[in-house]
Amino acid sequence: AQKVTQAQTEISVVEKEDVTLDCVYETRDTTYYLFWYKQPPSGELVFLIRRNSFDEQNEISGRYSWNFQKSTSSFNFTITASQVVDSAVYFCALSEAVGSNFGNEKLTFGTGTRLTIIP
Amino acid sequence: DSGVTQTPKHLITATGQRVTLRCSPRSGDLSVYWYQQSLDQGLQFLIQYYNGEERAKGNILERFSAQQFPDLHSELNLSSLELGDSALYFCASSELNTGELFFGEGSRLTVL
Numbered sequence: 001a002q003k004v005t006q007a008q009t010e011i012s013v014v015e016k017e018d019v020t021l022d023c024v025y026e027t028r029d030t031t032y033y034l035f036w037y038k039q040p041p042s043g044e045l046v047f048l049i050r051r052n053s054f055d056e057q058n059e060i061s062g063r064y065s066w067n068f069q070k071s072t073s074s075f076n077f078t079i080t081a082s083q084v085v086d087s088a089v090y091f092c093a094l095s096e097a098v099g100s101n102f103g104n105e106k107l108t109f110g111t112g113t114r115l116t117i118i119p
Numbered sequence: 120d121s122g123v124t125q126t127p128k129h130l131i132t133a134t135g136q137r138v139t140l141r142c143s144p145r146s147g148d149l150s151v152y153w154y155q156q157s158l159d160q161g162l163q164f165l166i167q168y169y170n171g172e173e174r175a176k177g178n179i180l181e182r183f184s185a186q187q188f189p190d191l192h193s194e195l196n197l198s199s200l201e202l203g204d205s206a207l208y209f210c211a212s213s214e215l216n217t218g219e220l221f222f223g224e225g226s227r228l229t230v231l
Contacts, residue, residue: 093162
C-alpha cells in the first residue's frame with residue numbers, strides 16, 4: 001500500500017524567510033510519480049509539480065525548489081524568500097506509474113502542511 | 120480560475136437523502152476525477168472517467184456512483200447520506216498533453 005507522510009502539521013515563518021516542507025513516502029512500486037499541490041484559503045487545489053521516480057534531479061521554479069531523495073524516500077519542497085501569498089495548505093501526493101501516462105490516477109495524498117507566512 | 124466548474128458550491132441536506140454533484144471539465148479535457156476531502160480521511164481519490172468510461176476506482180462507497188456523459192460533464196451521486204459523508208468534493212480534469220490536473224473549487228456537502 002502507498003503512504004505519504006507530512007509530519008509538519010503547521011508551520012509559521014516570517015515573510016522573506018526560507019521554509020522547507022517535508023514529505024516522506026512509502027511504496028512497493030518501482031516506478032511512481034510524486035506531486036506537490038497547493039490549497040490556498042480559497043479552497044481549490046493547484047498543481048505545483050510532478051516528478052517521475054526515474055528522475056532524481058532537483059528542480060527549481062522561481063522561489064520554489066524540490067529535493068527528491070530516493071534513498072530516503074523523501075520529496076521535500078522549499079520556498080525561498082517566502083511571501084504572504086504563499087500562505088496555504090500544501091499537499092504531497094504519490095501515485096503508481098504502471099499503466100499510467102501521467103500518474104493522475106489514484107493519487108494518495110498526505111495530510112497536508114498548513115503554512116502561514118507572517119507579514 | 121482552473122476552468123473546471125462544479126455545482127452546487129454548497130449543499131446542506133439531511134441523513135438518508137440523496138444528492139447529485141455536477142462537474143464540467145475544462146474544454147477539451149477528456150478525463151474527470153472525483154476526490155473527497157474530509158477532516159477524518161483527508162483527500163481521497165474516488166473515481167476517474169475517461170471519455171465516458173470508468174478508468175480507475177478508489178475508495179468510493181457503494182452508496183456513491185458517478186458517470187460521465189457524452190458532453191463530458193460528470194455527475195457524482197451520493198445516496199443514503201450519513202453524517203460522515205460531510206466533506207468537500209472536488210472534481211478535476213487533466214490536460215491531454217501534459218497531464219496536469221486542474222481542480223474545481225469543490226462542492227461542500229453538509230449532512231445534518
